[in-house]
Amino acid sequence: MMGKKKLWQWVKAGVMAGTILMGFAVAQKAQAVDAATNVGTVNYVQGQGVSVYDNLSGKKTGKYLKTGSKWTVQYTGLGNYGKVFAWGFNLGGNQWVLNRYLDLRYENSTQTVNSVVKIHYVPGYGIAVWNSPKSGHHVIKHALLKHGTSWKAVSRAVVNGHVWYNLGRNQWLDGSYANITRETSRSDKSYDGRIPANIASLTGGYDNVWTPGKK
Numbered sequence: 001m002m003g004k005k006k007l008w009q010w011v012k013a014g015v016m017a018g019t020i021l022m023g024f025a026v027a028q029k030a031q032a033v034d035a036a037t038n039v040g041t042v043n044y045v046q047g048q049g050v051s052v053y054d055n056l057s058g059k060k061t062g063k064y065l066k067t068g069s070k071w072t073v074q075y076t077g078l079g080n081y082g083k084v085f086a087w088g089f090n091l092g093g094n095q096w097v098l099n100r101y102l103d104l105r106y107e108n109s110t111q112t113v114n115s116v117v118k119i120h121y122v123p124g125y126g127i128a129v130w131n132s133p134k135s136g137h138h139v140i141k142h143a144l145l146k147h148g149t150s151w152k153a154v155s156r157a158v159v160n161g162h163v164w165y166n167l168g169r170n171q172w173l174d175g176s177y178a179n180i181t182r183e184t185s186r187s188d189k190s191y192d193g194r195i196p197a198n199i200a201s202l203t204g205g206y207d208n209v210w211t212p213g214k215k
Helices: 002-006
Strands: 030-032 039-042 049-054 059-066 070-072 075-081 084-090 096-098 102-104 109-119 126-130 139-146 150-159 162-166 172-174 178-187
Antiparallel strands (some): 049 059, 075 084, 109 150, 109 178
C-alpha cells in the first residue's frame, strides 16, 4: 500500500488512564507575557487534562485544565522539580501550569514527544502528509493518512499558533485533524520569538506523565 512505503512507525490506538503527576515548585523569577500572545490553549491527551500547581508550595491544587480549553496567561516563571528546572505559566493568583502543555497565540516552538495521535477527518477519506510544518512546505506524494487511523508522533511544532505533528523523518501532519490519544513523555519547548527570551534559552526535558505501574 502506498501509505506504508512512506510512513513508518504505524501503531494501533491505545488507551491510557492517568493524570499528570508533575510537581511545580517555587518560581524563582517571573516575567510578563506579551499581551498579543497571552491566551493559551491546553494541549495534551484528548478527554484528559493537566494539573494546576501552587508555585508557593509546589503542590497540586487538585484542579485540572481540560485539553483544548483556553486560558489567559499573566506571567512566566522558573521553578524546580527536584534538580530539574522547568518553566510555568501563571494564570492568576497561585495557579501555575507547565508551559510545555500550553500553546500561546502566535507561538512558534518545537518539542519532542512520545505520543499517539488519531486522525479525525471525513470517514472514507484522509489527510495529506507534509515535508515541513513551515511556510513553503509541500505535500509528500503517495502518503495519505486515513480517517480513524493512529500514528506515533515523535515531535510537535507550533507555527504561528498552529499545531503540527512529526511522525518521524520529516513527515508532518496538520494538528487540526489529529488528537493525542496516548502520551508517555514530552520535552520542554524550544521557542522562536514572541516569548520571553529567558524561556527561549532553556533546554532539556524529562518524563513527566504517569503510566500504569510507574510513579
